[in-house]
Amino acid sequence: VRVAIVGSGPTGIYCADALLRLLPQARIDIFERAPQAFGLLRCAVAPDHLATKNLLRVFERVLNKENVSLRPGVVVGEDVAVADLEREYDALIIAAGAQSGRRIDIERAPTAAAITALDFACAFNGCAVPERLPRPRPIRHVCIVGSGNASLDVARLLMSPTEELRRFGVPEPVLAWHAGLALSDIRLIARGTPDSAKFSPNELAALENCAGFRPVVIATAGYSQDTPLGQLLARWQREPVGEERPLQLCFGLKPIRQGEDAIVCEDAAGRQHEFACDLLVEAIGQMPAQVRGLPTDPASGAILHRKGRVEERRATFVAGWSAGHQFNMASMREQAKHTAASVQKLLEHPDLV
Amino acid sequence: MDTLIVVATMTGTAEMVGEDVQAAIGAERSRMVLAERAQLEDLDGVETLLLVSSTYGKGEVPEPAKPFYAMLEAAARLPALARFGVIGLGDRSLYPETFAQGGQQWDRLLHSRGIVRASAPLLIDCSTCQDLSDTSIAWVKGWLREAMTEGSR
Numbered sequence: 001v002r003v004a005i006v007g008s009g010p011t012g013i014y015c016a017d018a019l020l021r022l023l024p025q026a027r028i029d030i031f032e033r034a035p036q037a038f039g040l041l042r043c044a045v046a047p048d049h050l051a052t053k054n055l056l057r058v059f060e061r062v063l064n065k066e067n068v069s070l071r072p073g074v075v076v077g078e079d080v081a082v083a084d085l086e087r088e089y090d091a092l093i094i095a096a097g098a099q100s101g102r103r104i105d106i107e108r109a110p111t112a113a114a115i116t117a118l119d120f121a122c123a124f125n126g127c128a129v130p131e132r133l134p135r136p137r138p139i140r141h142v143c144i145v146g147s148g149n150a151s152l153d154v155a156r157l158l159m160s161p162t163e164e165l166r167r168f169g170v171p172e173p174v175l176a177w178h179a180g181l182a183l184s185d186i187r188l189i190a191r192g193t194p195d196s197a198k199f200s201p202n203e204l205a206a207l208e209n210c211a212g213f214r215p216v217v218i219a220t221a222g223y224s225q226d227t228p229l230g231q232l233l234a235r236w237q238r239e240p241v242g243e244e245r246p247l248q249l250c251f252g253l254k255p256i257r258q259g260e261d262a263i264v265c266e267d268a269a270g271r272q273h274e275f276a277c278d279l280l281v282e283a284i285g286q287m288p289a290q291v292r293g294l295p296t297d298p299a300s301g302a303i304l305h306r307k308g309r310v311e312e313r314r315a316t317f318v319a320g321w322s323a324g325h326q327f328n329m330a331s332m333r334e335q336a337k338h339t340a341a342s343v344q345k346l347l348e349h350p351d352l353v
Numbered sequence: 354m355d356t357l358i359v360v361a362t363m364t365g366t367a368e369m370v371g372e373d374v375q376a377a378i379g380a381e382r383s384r385m386v387l388a389e390r391a392q393l394e395d396l397d398g399v400e401t402l403l404l405v406s407s408t409y410g411k412g413e414v415p416e417p418a419k420p421f422y423a424m425l426e427a428a429a430r431l432p433a434l435a436r437f438g439v440i441g442l443g444d445r446s447l448y449p450e451t452f453a454q455g456g457q458q459w460d461r462l463l464h465s466r467g468i469v470r471a472s473a474p475l476l477i478d479c480s481t482c483q484d485l486s487d488t489s490i491a492w493v494k495g496w497l498r499e500a501m502t503e504g505s506r
Contacts, residue, residue, distance in 0.1 A: 051479035330363035
């Protein structure tokens with residue numbers, strides 16, 4: 001049995017691992033568009049998250065199995081057609097992951113400096129050309145838009161001492177960029193209230209350990225203090241801890257315009273607020289990678305499927321970001337078991353499905 | 354068969370540790386099984402039981418391992434094991450309050466089921482430790498020595 005997997009990120013690797021448990025004799029080819037394997041684990045997980053980065057070794061083990069082979073630098077849909085893979089293999093799993101960060105739709109001055117959280121993380125992981133990090137002028141004020149853990153990663157990396165980042169393998173040109181920062185404040189801007197924020201309370205609490213900064217909470221609307229997140233924010237609001245420079249957490253604000261050195265946001269009542277901003281980081285999620293030759297939902301960018309199988313295709317499956325799902329590593333591993341079971345069922349009983 | 358290694362994992366890290374520990378003990382003297390596929394019969398004829406477990410949620414054992422945990426808890430009687438040990442993985446940087454509690458849960462459960470603990474659990478902080486397997490293998494060697502010693506009863 002031969003199976004092709006498109007993408008060597010967490011989804012693709014977990015699918016290969018799960019498949020080999022069910023079909024130990026299967027031969028698996030993994031197509032990867034990048035020169036190196038492991039997708040978002042290598043490039044998007046912050047370099048200082050060592051507990052997660054330990055998984056690189058777990059993934060290498062899957063890739064090193066005798067009947068698994070990696071085809072790096074191959075873009076499926078361009079270098080090789082999906083239809084050709086469908087002909088050549090008994091089953092195909094599309095696990096192409098997320099390729100680009102979503103941008104916020106605002107008016108921007110031509111000189112406004114901005115980067116997505118994904119590109120930012122890629123640079124710190126050595127997965128992208130460091131020239132992507134904007135250097136408009138001395139960067140004193142950074143605004144980060146988004147209320148998920150990707151925002152917290154950016155804030156934490158900005159606040160970390162440069163020397164500490166060196167320990168995590170951040171490339172030299174990026175360290176030089178980091179050492180040149182002249183931060184006086186960082187602002188996290190969330191559209192919703194704290195109740196709708198997706199920060200994990202533990203990751204948020206860890207920001208307290210960043211020397212030199214003091215978390216400040218600015219919430220225009222009330223919020224529940226029954227949740228761990230609400231309790232933490234209320235405590236910071238009540239009794240600010242830490243040192244001089246503010247790390248502001250602003251809730252209930254929608255960015256509408258970015259100028260050369262400021263950003264304008266609007267609150268729920270329509271009032272405008274202007275903040276100093278030399279660099280805007282957009283951390284509002286990611287777009288699934290496009291795979292030419294497969295039906296795609298234009299709004300979400302995900303591949304159209306029914307219970308993980310691409311419609312009107314015999315043996316083409318889809319998982320992870322490509323299927324429109326957002327997973328953490330643990331739930332991805334669980335999901336991969338289902339995908340593998342579907343593939344096994346199809347291969348063993350081709351008439352039933 | 355001397356040692357059974359049961360791996361309770363969410364992401365595969367504990368499994369990697371379990372594989373390396375098993376390779377170090379040797380295939381003729383040990384066997385590894387994922388908790389998510391384990392049955393009580395796997396314990397038959399086992400002398401020493403090693404649990405390698407990560408931690409999930411609010412200090413719980415990994416979700417896929419919960420059925421096996423419940424089996425151990427509910428079994429009227431367990432096969433006569435001589436000794437057990439636990440390697441617990443956790444992330445102290447992000448979860449200081451529930452650090453490695455998944456491993457500690459297995460430790461408490463096996464102890465309460467009347468099995469003798471050969472050594473106190475090894476708890477590893479994955480946010481600082483970069484050689485999980487080497488750390489575990491070094492501990493396992495001492496644990497096995499303890500397990501063989503009559504005096505540790």
